[in-house]
Amino acid sequence: MQELDGLLSYASFFLVFAATYAIITLGLNLQWGYTGLFNVGVAGFVALGAYTSALLTIPVQAGHLTGLNLPVAVGMLAAMALTGLVGAVVGLLALRLRQDYLAITTFGIAVTIQLFANNAKALTGGPFGVQFIPKPMQSWLGTGLVWTLAYLAMVLAILGVAYWALEKLVNSPWGRVLRAIREDEDAANALGKASFVFRLQSFVIGSMLMGLGGAVYAHFVGFIAPDDFLPILTFQLWAMLIVGGSGNNRGAILGALVVWGFWTAAGGLMRGWVPPSEQARAAALQVVLIGCLIALMLVLRPKGIWGEKLNP
C-alpha cells in the first residue's frame, strides 16, 4: 500500500511538471509553430510570471517589499497580464525588423530579468528567491498526496482550457492568417492583412501562456529562485516543442511529456551511477546530452514526432 502511495506521489509530481511545461510549450508553439516568431527568452517570461504571482500572493514577511496576500487566482491573472504587457513592448520594438532581431531582443530581456531577479534584493529576495509562496487549496487538503492530486487536476484543467482555446484560435480565420504570414508575408500583406498586428497578437498571447506556466510552477513548488529560470529552461522548452512537433498543439503537449521524461530519467540515472562528488559535472553532461538530442532531431527529423499536418 505504501509503495503504491509512493509511486502515485512520484507520478503525480512528474505529471504536474510535465503539464506545466506543456502550458508553456503551447505558448511557444503559438509563437513559433504557428507564427514563426523565434523567442530565445522563454525562461525570462516564465520567470516574470512566477515572480509576479509569487510576490502578489505571499504573506507579509521580512525582506520583501510586497506581502499583499492576494488570492492565488489573482496572482495568476496578474502574471498573465504583466508577461503579456512585456511581450507587447518587446513585440512593438522587434517585430517590425528582420526575424533575428526578435531572437536577440528576447535574449536580452531574459538576461535582464535574470539580472533583476538576482540583484533587486528588496523586491525579489536576490539569489535566495521568494519563499512561502501560498499553495492553493492547502488549507483544506493538507500537504499530502491528496493535495498533489488536486493540484494536478487543476493544472490539467488549465492545460485543457488552454489547448481548447488555442485549437479554436488556430483553426479560425485568425489562425489561417498567422500561417499565411509565416509562409509568405508579402502575399499576406498583399491580401490586406496587416502582418505586424497579427504577429504582435500571437506573440502577446504566447507570452501570457508562458507567464501563466511560471505562476503555476511557483504555486506548486512554493519556492522560486533566479536559478530556476536559467537559459537551460528555455532550451528544454524548445527541445519539447521541436521533439513533439511544432505547428501542432498535440505535438507540443506530447513533446513536453517525452522530453521531461527523458530529462528526469537521465537525471535519475546520473544520481544512481555517479558518485556525489561528481554530480555537478554529471549535470553538465546531462545538458550536453539534451543539446545533442535537439541538434540530432533538427538534422534527422525536423518536423518532430507529431509535426504539423497541413490541410490540402
Added chain:
Amino acid sequence: MLQIMADGLIMGSIIALGAIGLSMTLSIVRFSNFSHGELLGWGAYLALVASTALNAMNTAWAANVGPFSFGWGLMLSLLLACVLTALLALALDRILFKRLRKQGSITLVIASFGAALALRNLLLFWQGGIPRYYSENLQIAMVLVPRSVGGGLRVTPDQIFVLTLALVAVTGLHLFLRHSTLGRSMRATALNPALARVTGIDPERVLRATWLIGGVLAAIAGVFAGLTVQMRPTMGVDLLLPLFAAVILGGVGSIWGAVLGGFIVGLSESVAVTLVGAEYRSAAAFVVLIAILMLRPRGLFGETH
C-alpha cells in the same frame, strides 16, 4: 572620468573583436549565431590549457616578458588557441550548420542555441566552474595621469597590450577585406550571394574563411577577457548580449561599425558600473540595444536593404 573612459575602451576592444566575427556570420552566413560567445570562452580556456602545458615544459617561457604579467608561453598559447578555436568554428559548421543551411536561418539560430549550451557545459565539465587566471602575479597599475587631472588615470601594461593588439588585429582584417581576393569575395557574398556566385566566387570557400576569421578573433577576444578580467565557463554567454548590442549598433556586416559599437557598449558598461553598480553591468548592453532598435534599427553603418 578619464578612468571610466579607459576601462570602457579596454572592455570595448574585447567586445569589438567578438562582435566583428558575429557581424560577419550574420552578414555572410546569414544567421544570428548564439554559439559565437562560446567560441570566446573556448578560446580563453584553450589558451589556458596550452600555456599551463608550455610553462611546465620550459620555465623560461613562464617568465614575464617586460612589464606584462605573462611570458612567451602565453603568447604562443594565444596563437595555438586562435588556430584551435578557428578549427572548432569550422567543425561546428561542418557537423551542424552546414546540414541545416537549406532549412532557413531560424533553424540555424535554434541549432546555434543548442550548440552554445552543449559547448558551454562541455567546458564546465572539462574545466570546472571556479574562476581561473592566466597568472597569479599581481600587476601594479601605472599612473598615466595624476589624480588631480580629471580624476586621474591608471592602467596596467596588460591593458595597453590588449588595446594595441586589438587595434592591430582589426586593421589587419580591414586590409585583408579591402585588398585580398578572398576578402573581396567575402564582401561580395555579403552584399549579394547570388550575384557573387555568378561571377565565379566559390560560396563554400567564403563561408570557410568567415568561420576561420570569426574563430580567430573570438579566441583573441576570449584570451583578452581572461587576461583583463577572469575566466569562467559562462564568460561566453555573459559576453553574448554586449556582442549582439555592438553588432546591431554598428550595423550588421560593417567591420568598423562593430568596432565602434563595441567601444560604445564598453563605455556604457563602465558608465553603468559607476552610476548604478557593478551588478547591473549587463543591463547597459540591453539599454543600448533597446535604444538603437527604437531610434535606428539598421544601426549606424548598416546595410540599407
